Amino acid sequence: MPGRALRVPALVVAVALLLSGCAAAPSGDVSAPEVTQPPAVAAEATPTAPSEAATPTPAAPAPDIQPPYGAGGVEVMPEGIEPTAVSIPAIDVEGTLIDLGIAADGKMEVPVDFDEIGWFTGGGKPGGRGPTVIAAHVDGLAGPAAFFRLDELTQGDVVSVTDAEGGVTSYEVTEVVTVEKADFPTARVFGAVPGDELRLITCGGYFDRDVGHYDKNVVVFATAV
Template sequence: MATDPTPQPATRAAQSTTRSARTAGRSPWSVPLAVLLVLVGVFATGAGLGRTAGPFDWADVATGSSRRTAEPARAREPASLPVRLAVPAIKVTAPVTPVGQARDGSIDVPPLTEHNQTGWYNRGSVPGDPGRAIIVGHVDTKSGPAVFYRLHDLKPGDRIEVTRSDRSVVTFKVDTVEYFDKANLPADRVYGESGPAELRLITCGGEWVGGHTGYEDNVIAFASLLDTRNP
């Protein structure tokens, strides 16, 4: 892929409070192929998030033939979709829209013009249902900070609320916020449709290196379910 000439965003990159997660990430080859193909390339470069918040940039892991033979992930059809995200500790209140899978195998993302919008990956779990739900957002754009600009400031115990279309509110607590080099992402900790209900908020951080990579790291907030309030 040709080098992306996009200049560095005007805002600072998120500063890491710990770098231990760099060595903790597993090699992509140790992750089942089915998981890799879902997460391959996760964000299309042209969508902007590939430059400023591209969590799973594994486009080089799977071959073209692997992508062609793999069955594409299908959008789930839950009874109640996530529609709003609130993270009081970092003053985030944002709409949530479903994002699916692009033709190149990447996850679709909110447009750069919607810098305060987040995207729920609708091939994965619904927030509050069993498994790990994934919500992505921009860290910044050329015009300034975006919705997950302060994601790295979250602390264990901070609350995250997801309002669903049936007006129920699912509350999670932050367990940890970690940085991962884009070459060593722990897919087995991020993706999964079974087990306890958990949430992953994902954006970019670390140093800006430009080109196809953008920021060198991914910032991931790991959160577990506290309760669900029904209307």
């Protein structure tokens, strides 16, 4: 099943995400958005050496790749703190988080253990800007897995995420969607947002034994409160 989101301010989604996998077999894997580093900020041009009769023209400063959040001098939000645990009382989920990165093939890593819950290290962090993306399997060979009941969440349910410094950020569910893998809302899940938001991802729909994975994904959107 799934794994995490890009720290969109720092990473750019290169292709549409096709979250496959979530298989009930160990071979199932989850594709995640392939990302590329944003273009490097161009160095300031060096003024041409002045001649005896000419005065050098100062070079224009290179534009920032990422302008401060909010116009009019609004303070940039902090980076956030790495999450270590998640609690979802409405569906009896509570557990520590493992790190999920980008695999060598450009896809998002997924938990090896079906009971593990993972946080995408390329995404946001609680207390900062951008979506914190958490993912887990829906089931496995032994039965229901960590996010088996994820699709039961409803608007207003609360998800609490504990960070590495012991702080707890509470998020309120705003939307729960089930989508075809081919129509996965990459930009909404991994795209940049101006505030502290959370995404929870797992598989759903019909398990196709011929291909070894589910045909849909369940995505929960939540906002810090």
